[in-house]
Amino acid sequence: MKPHKLNRRDFLRRSAKGTLGFGIGLSRLSRDNEVFQNYPSIKEYRKLGRTGFLVSDIGSGIPYSEAVLKAVIDSGVNFIETSESYDNGRNEILIGKTIKNLNREKLFIATKLNISLGITMSQDEIYTRAEESRKRLGSGYIDLYMMHQAQSILKVSDRNFHRACDRLRKEGKIRFVGLSCHGSFWWQEQGGSLEDILIAAIEDGRYDVLFFPYNFLDPGMGERILARCKAANIGTMIMKSNPVGILESYESVLKRGDELGFLEQKDYETKKIQMEKAGNFFRKYGMTGTEDLKRGAYRFILSNDNVSTICCRFRNFSDIDMYVGLSGSRLNEKENLLLAEFRESLGFLNCRIGCNKCEKSCPVHLPVSTIMRYYYYSQALSEQETASSLYRNIGNNESGICRKCQGHCEKACPHNVAIRFLLADAHRQLSKIT
Ligand code: SF4
Numbered sequence: 368m369k370p371h372k373l374n375r376r377d378f379l380r381r382s383a384k385g386t387l388g389f390g391i392g393l394s395r396l397s398r399d400n401e402v403f404q405n406y407p408s409i410k411e412y413r414k415l416g417r418t419g420f421l422v423s424d425i426g427s428g429i430p431y432s433e434a435v436l437k438a439v440i441d442s443g444v445n446f447i448e449t450s451e452s453y454d455n456g457r458n459e460i461l462i463g464k465t466i467k468n469l470n471r472e473k474l475f476i477a478t479k480l481n482i483s484l485g486i487t488m489s490q491d492e493i494y495t496r497a498e499e500s501r502k503r504l505g506s507g508y509i510d511l512y513m514m515h516q517a518q519s520i521l522k523v524s525d526r527n528f529h530r531a532c533d534r535l536r537k538e539g540k541i542r543f544v545g546l547s548c549h550g551s552f553w554w555q556e557q558g559g560s561l562e563d564i565l566i567a568a569i570e571d572g573r574y575d576v577l578f579f580p581y582n583f584l585d586p587g588m589g590e591r592i593l594a595r596c597k598a599a600n601i602g603t604m605i606m607k608s609n610p611v612g613i614l615e616s617y618e619s620v621l622k623r624g625d626e627l628g629f630l631e632q633k634d635y636e637t638k639k640i641q642m643e644k645a646g647n648f649f650r651k652y653g654m655t656g657t658e659d660l661k662r663g664a665y666r667f668i669l670s671n672d673n674v675s676t677i678c679c680r681f682r683n684f685s686d687i688d689m690y691v692g693l694s695g696s697r698l699n700e701k702e703n704l705l706l707a708e709f710r711e712s713l714g715f716l717n718c719r720i721g722c723n724k725c726e727k728s729c730p731v732h733l734p735v736s737t738i739m740r741y742y743y744y745s746q747a748l749s750e751q752e753t754a755s756s757l758y759r760n761i762g763n764n765e766s767g768i769c770r771k772c773q774g775h776c777e778k779a780c781p782h783n784v785a786i787r788f789l790l791a792d793a794h795r796q797l798s799k800i801t
C-alpha cells in the first residue's frame with residue numbers, strides 16, 4: 368500500500384466528521400489536532416510471511432474510535448487487528464464502519480475467535496462465529512482468522528477449529544489462519560509454556576501468522592520463536608511491546624508506603640533503595656520521564672527483521688504521532704545502552720509475560736503470569752475496567768492472599784521479580800474497580 372498523506376484541511380474535515388459521529392466534543396478535537404500538526408506516515412512495509420501481503424511495520428491493535436482509526440489508516444497503517452470479544456463485537460463493527468468506503472484490498476484485517484479457557488466449540492459453531500465476525504466487519508472476507516489466546520499445546524491442533532477454517536477458506540470467507548498466545552492460564556504439565564505452545568503451532572504447519580509477546584526485558588524466547596517463524600515463512604505480529612509502564616505504578620505504590628501490608632513493610636526499605644537506584648538511572652541519562660524508554664522499547668522490536676508488524680493501540684491522534692513516527696526506525700546506540708541498563712537495574716519490577724516458572728510453587732495455585740498480564744493491561748495500557756473484570760473471574764484470590772503470604776513464588780522467580788509486592792498491588796488496584 369502506498370503511504371498516503373492527508374493535507375491538514377482534509378484531515379480536519381474527515382476527522383471532524385468521524386469524531387462527531389462518535390460523540391466526542393469539539394474542544395477535544397481541536398486540542399488533538401493541535402498535537403497532530405506534524406502528521407507522520409508509515410515508512411516501512413514488511414512481508415507477512417507466506418501471506419505475501421506487505422504490512423506496515425506499525426499495525427493497529429484494537430481501534431478506539433472511527434475518527435482515530437481513519438487517521439491511522441490515512442497515515443499508511445494497513446494492518447488492523449481485533450477480536451469478536453472486544454467490546455462484545457462492537458469493535459469489529461467500528462472497523463466495518465470505518466473501512467466501508469475504502470479500498471478493501473489495500474487493508475489486511477485480522478480478527479480472533481475466543482476459544483480460550485477450556486471452551487469447546489463444534490465445527491458449525493466456529494463457522495457461524497466467523498461468519499458473524501465477517502458480517503460485523505462489513506467485508507466479503509476476513510484476511511486472517513485467528514484462534515484467540517491458545518492456552519495449551521492441545522488447543523493448537525483443535526480439530527473443529529481447523530475443519531471450520533478449511534471450510535471458510537474454501538468458500539473464500541477467510542484467507543489465512545493464525546493463532547495468538549500469552550502462555551497457559553496457569554502452570555500445568557499439559558498446558559506448556561508460551562514457547563512450547565508457539566513451537567507446537569509452528570510445527571503444526573497450518574498457521575500462517577502467529578501473534579505473541581516480545582520485548583526487551585526477556586528477548587531470548589521471542590527471538591527464538593521469530594527465527595523459527597522466519598524459517599517456516601510464518602508472519603509475526605507482536606504484542607506487549609512496552610514493559611515500561613509498570614515502573615510508574617511501582618513508584619506511586621512506594622509513595623503510599625502507609626498502605627503496605629505487614630510483610631510488604633518488611634520489603635519496603637529494600638524497594639526504596641532499589642527505586643533510588645532507578646532515580647540514578649534516570650539522572651544518568653538526563654531523563655525526566657519514560658518517553659525515551661518507551662520509544663526505545665518499540666525500536667528494539669523494529670530492529671528485528673523477523674518481526675512483521677507491532678500491534679499498537681491508537682487511543683487518540685497523539686498516539687499516531689508516537690507510533691507511526693517510529694516506523695522504519697531502528698534502535699540507536701544510546702537507546703541500546705538505556706534498555707540494557709533498565710533491564711539490569713529495574714528488571715525486578717516486571718514479571719515476564721508468558722513466563723509461568725514460579726507458579727508451581729504457589730500453594731493456592733494462583734495464575735501469577737495471568738494476574739500480571741491483567742496488571743499490565745491496567746498499569747501500562749490504562750485498561751483498568753477490562754483488567755478488573757478479567758481479574759474478578761480468576762477466583763482463589765478474593766482476600767488478597769499474597770499480602771499475607773511468605774512469597775514462595777518470589778523465591779522461585781529466576782528474574783528476581785518483586786512479585787509478591789506486585790501481586791499485592793495488582794489485587795489492590797484490580798479488586799477496587801467495579
Ligand atoms: S514472577 Fe518471575 S517466575 Fe513468576 S511468572 Fe513472573 S517472571 Fe516468571
Ligand code: SF4
Nearest residue numbers: 729733769772775776
Ligand atoms: S505470594 Fe504466595 S499466594 Fe501469592 S502467588 Fe505467590 S506463593 Fe501464591
